[in-house]
Each structure stands twice: as C-alpha cells, then as structure tokens.
Amino acid sequence: MRVLGLSGSIRTGSLNARLLEAALARCRQAGHEADAFDVRQAEIPLYDGDLEAEHGCPAGVWSLKQAVRAADALIFASPEYNAGPTPLLKNLIDWTSRTYEEPKTGNEWAGKPALILSASPGGMGGLRAASSLRLILADVRCLVVPEQAAVGRAHQVLDESGDISDERSAAMLQKSIDALLKLASVG
Ligand SMILES: Cc1cc2nc3c(=O)[nH]c(=O)nc-3n(C[C@H](O)[C@H](O)[C@H](O)COP(=O)(O)O)c2cc1C
Structure with a gap:
C-alpha cells in the first residue's frame, strides 16, 4: 500500500x-511505500476565493490532490x-476539499483511511489539536481510525532517528499505525 504523510x-527540527x-x-x-508530502516545496498559497476564481487550482494544490488521490492511507501529524x-x-x-473542472478534481479526502498524530513539548501532546482535527477530517469525509497517538514532552522523548524513548508513546504509535494499515487493507 501507499501511505502519504502530512x-x-x-519548521526545521519540527x-x-x-x-x-x-x-x-x-x-x-x-x-509499504510511505513518504511525506513536501509542503514547503509545493508553495501552497493561503486559500483566497479571489485567487481561486481568477486562477483556479494552484499547481501546488494540484500536486497535493494527486498525491492524496494516489494514497491508500494518510497520516496527519x-x-x-x-x-x-x-x-x-x-x-x-x-x-484539497475544493472541486475544479480543469483539471477535473473534487474532494480528494473523501473515503481515505487516516490516522491523526500530534506532538508537543507540553504534557498533553497536543491532544486538543488532535480532537479538533478529527472533527475537521470527519467533515471532509476522511475515515479516521479511533486510535491516535499524542506524544507529550516530545522534545525529550523523540529523537531525530525516529526512536521514541517513552515506551507508552511508542506502543500507542504502533497500535495506531496497525489500526490504520488494517483499515486501509480492507478498502
Ligand atoms: C501560536 C502557537 C500556539 C501554541 N499553542 C500550543 C497549545 O495550545 N498547546 C501546546 O501543547 N503547545 C502549543 N504551542 C507550542 C507547540 O506545541 C510547539 O511550538 C511545538 O514544538 C510545535 O510543533 P513543531 O515542533 O512540530 O513545529 C504553540 C505554539 C505556537 C507557535
């Protein structure tokens, strides 16, 4: 399967x-194949109805829409x-939820299995952002798995090589990934 990360x-060192x-x-x-979408390189402008009316779908948005369309599963962090x-x-x-005639595209999020992750230097790990993001993704009809991982004190527990020193956070991450891959495999 193909997994797309967003x-x-x-920020450098995010x-x-x-x-x-x-x-x-x-x-x-x-x-599985798994890559992050390069948000900086895509240079996606701030949504502006005038810009959209004049120029349609910006090139960076189109590249994101294609990447989402090609993905079997999505991971948001x-x-x-x-x-x-x-x-x-x-x-x-x-x-990415917008519809255009040329090139022809609609809400690319609809029906996509997805997982929500968050990390924060704070103790709650960005849990409130994860809850808020869940509401937004439900609205664009993403199929978000109930499992999620909110990693608190992330500046202390996450190292650059991807190791997670906190066992609870590492287990939570693995469990949530397993749930995503399971859902994506039946789609
Ligand atoms: C505008 C702003 C608001 C923030 N609000 C919160 C917050 O509500 N809860 C929290 O845990 N951290 C908050 N933070 C701190 C971020 O969690 C912290 O900067 C984190 O490192 C950002 O994620 P990144 O490292 O992936 O860039 C906030 C940071 C900024 C810049």
Missing part, C-alpha cells in the same frame, strides 16, 4: 515532522496551536 509544521517520519518508517518496515491544528494544515485540507 505534517502540520514545516517535533511533528519527526513523529511523522517515525510513523512512516514503521509503515515501511511493515512493507499536527502541532497544537491554541487548541487547534495549525493554519498551515487547515489550509491544505481546505484547498
């Missing part, structure tokens, strides 16, 4: 990008910004 942070990479590495170990997912991630979700 990080809500493009804890969420690190958590996403740890999850994608586990998918690869299970024999988002920081918590004031109880919600980041505007960067919400912007990607909004653009």
Whole structure:
C-alpha cells in the first residue's frame, strides 16, 4: 500500500515532522511505500476565493490532490496551536476539499483511511489539536481510525532517528499505525 504523510509544521527540527517520519518508517518496515508530502516545496498559497476564481487550482494544490488521490492511507501529524491544528494544515485540507473542472478534481479526502498524530513539548501532546482535527477530517469525509497517538514532552522523548524513548508513546504509535494499515487493507 501507499501511505502519504502530512505534517502540520514545516519548521526545521519540527517535533511533528519527526513523529511523522517515525510513523512512516514503521509503515515501511511493515512493507509499504510511505513518504511525506513536501509542503514547503509545493508553495501552497493561503486559500483566497479571489485567487481561486481568477486562477483556479494552484499547481501546488494540484500536486497535493494527486498525491492524496494516489494514497491508500494518510497520516496527519499536527502541532497544537491554541487548541487547534495549525493554519498551515487547515489550509491544505481546505484547498484539497475544493472541486475544479480543469483539471477535473473534487474532494480528494473523501473515503481515505487516516490516522491523526500530534506532538508537543507540553504534557498533553497536543491532544486538543488532535480532537479538533478529527472533527475537521470527519467533515471532509476522511475515515479516521479511533486510535491516535499524542506524544507529550516530545522534545525529550523523540529523537531525530525516529526512536521514541517513552515506551507508552511508542506502543500507542504502533497500535495506531496497525489500526490504520488494517483499515486501509480492507478498502
Ligand atoms: C501560536 C502557537 C500556539 C501554541 N499553542 C500550543 C497549545 O495550545 N498547546 C501546546 O501543547 N503547545 C502549543 N504551542 C507550542 C507547540 O506545541 C510547539 O511550538 C511545538 O514544538 C510545535 O510543533 P513543531 O515542533 O512540530 O513545529 C504553540 C505554539 C505556537 C507557535
């Protein structure tokens, strides 16, 4: 299967990008193709109805839409910004839900199995962002597995190689990935 990762942070050294990479590495170990979408390179503009009316679907949005369409499963990893997912991630979700005639495309999220991850230096691991993201993804008709992993104190427990020193967090991550891959395999 093909797994597509989306990080809500493009910051150098992002804890969420690190958590996403740890999850994608586990998918690869299970024999699947797994890559993160390069959000920075896609240069996706802030959603603007005037820009859309004038130019239609921006090239970066089209590349994201194609990547989502080609994926069998999605993994989102988002920081918590004031109880919600980041505007960067919400912007990607909004653009990708839009319908265009040329090139022909609709809401690419619909029916896609998905997993929500979050990481934060705080103790709750960005749990409120994960809950908020769950509502948003339900609205665009993503099939989000109930299992999720919110990694708290992430600056201490996540290292750059994808190792997670906290056993509970590592087990939670593995369990949530297993649930995603199981759901995606029946689709
Ligand atoms: C605008 C803003 C709001 C934030 N709000 C929260 C919050 O509500 N809860 C939390 O745990 N961390 C919050 N943080 C801290 C982030 O969790 C922290 O910066 C984290 O490292 C960002 O994720 P990243 O490392 O993947 O970029 C906030 C950070 C910013 C910039």
